[in-house]
Amino acid sequence: MIITMVFRVFDSLFPHVCLLCDQRCETNSNIDLCGYCRDALPWIRRACHRCGEPLPMDTTDARVCLTCAANPPPFDRTIAPLRLESYPRHWVHRLKYGGGLAEGRLLGTLLADHLISTYASEELPDYLVPVPLRWLRLAVRGHNQAVIIALPIKRALHIPLLRTAMIRKGHVASQQQLSRRARLNNLSRAFVARREFSGETIAVVDDVMTTGATAAAVASALLAAGAGSVHIWCPTRTLLS
Numbered sequence: 030m031i032i033t034m035v036f037r038v039f040d041s042l043f044p045h046v047c048l049l050c051d052q053r054c055e056t057n058s059n060i061d062l063c064g065y066c067r068d069a070l071p072w073i074r075r076a077c078h079r080c081g082e083p084l085p086m087d088t089t090d091a092r093v094c095l096t097c098a099a100n101p102p103p104f105d106r107t108i109a110p111l112r113l114e115s116y117p118r119h120w121v122h123r124l125k126y127g128g129g130l131a132e133g134r135l136l137g138t139l140l141a142d143h144l145i146s147t148y149a150s151e152e153l154p155d156y157l158v159p160v161p162l163r164w165l166r167l168a169v170r171g172h173n174q175a176v177i178i179a180l181p182i183k184r185a186l187h188i189p190l191l192r193t194a195m196i197r198k199g200h201v202a203s204q205q206q207l208s209r210r211a212r213l214n215n216l217s218r219a220f221v222a223r224r225e226f227s228g229e230t231i232a233v234v235d236d237v238m239t240t241g242a243t244a245a246a247v248a249s250a251l252l253a254a255g256a257g258s259v260h261i262w263c264p265t266r267t268l269l270s
């Protein structure tokens with residue numbers, strides 16, 4: 030009771046201020062964005078259940094896109110609610126190359142909030158696994174952006190985070206100039222699970238979903254290690270079409 034009162038006084042003395050417009054935020058919000066700026070972010074309103082690509086608004090109740098219907102990926106579900114443009118693009122860039130931990134926490138918290146409503150009637154995965162970086166890149170960057178995004182999700186959804194469940198091997202050919210099939214083959218050798226699973230559902234966390242090739246490679250490695258199902262959770266997505 031006393032602690033709640035202290036927090037209220039503290040909040041009124043030092044209100045949360047929106048990062049984008051300097052307006053005061055709702056006191057019960059865990060995100061430093063006001064409601065208006067949050068709604069104005071480039072949200073993908075309706076997406077393929079399986080790969081996260083936007084679905085046309087006029088499609089009757091189809092839940093998967095034509096690509097996934099014809100050729101399903103190894104993961105069962107993708108949550109990637111923001112298009113990689115405007116502010117989210119800037120935040121991802123800051124997180125990756127400018128040491129922007131605050132931006133990473135913001136992206137993770139926005140994703141966590143979205144997951145809470147998305148999984149309201151679905152069972153949550155058993156574990157979180159961040160997409161690993163190669164050790165050299167980790168040494169240069171100092172942090173893995175996927176871990177920074179996973180931390181607020183772990184706290185909000187109470188899902189154990191397995192930071193070292195996977196490794197990314199160093200010696201694979203460059204991804205550029207390769208066909209999609211060659212890229213998948215190349216990537217499938219890049220990730221190795223360091224532990225066995227027994228049918229659990231794993232949520233793989235990363236900063237951006239692009240072609241889905243990395244997600245497919247990580248999912249295949251986890252399934253090979255005994256995972257029952259893989260979901261892909263990224264705050265942002267580049268659009269294929």
Ligand SMILES: [Zn+2]
Nearest residue numbers: 047050063066
């Ligand atoms: Zn604002």
Ligand SMILES: [Zn+2]
Nearest residue numbers: 077080094097
């Ligand atoms: Zn799809």
